[in-house]
Amino acid sequence: MYSAEQLQKSDPEAFNILSTYRLVYQHITEGNNYIHAEPVIQLDKDTGKVNLVRVSESNRSAIQPFIKQEDMHKWYDAWSKFKQFFNHPDNVFERQLDFNTMLVFDNWRMLHARTSFTGDRSICGCYISPDTWKAKARKFNVF
Secondary structure, three states: OOOHHHHHHHHHHHHHHHHOEEEEEEEEEOOOEEEEEOEEEEEOOOOOOOOOOOOHHHHHEEEEEEEOOOHHHHHHHHHHHHHHHOOOOOHOOOOOOOOOOOOOOOOOOOOOOOOOOHHHHHHHHOOOOOHHHHHHHHOOOOO
């Protein structure tokens, strides 16, 4: 989300494009075909602040019916400007996890990736909806 805020300050037009133009995302697994259309940068409807960033390039559909062909170059220019913030040294936190270490983060608020690795690696992931997480946090007085 910090990268989106940086883009908003440095190039409001690029930010507007990425928070306005809807992209189609599609993820096909055995027996399931998930599809939805949303902007890369989603703004809170009440506050106008960034509340979600979608970067998943591997799930971006090849067909984008919500962007006119003549506007596609604008979208890619904005995307290119946005991506410059992702790997800027001031925006990167790296950590090699120890065996049996758990890492928990909000998948909608934090861009994340894995770097190259030599040796054995085992990763187990799970997803918890924001509503479920907030309900449990309230139950245990986390906030």
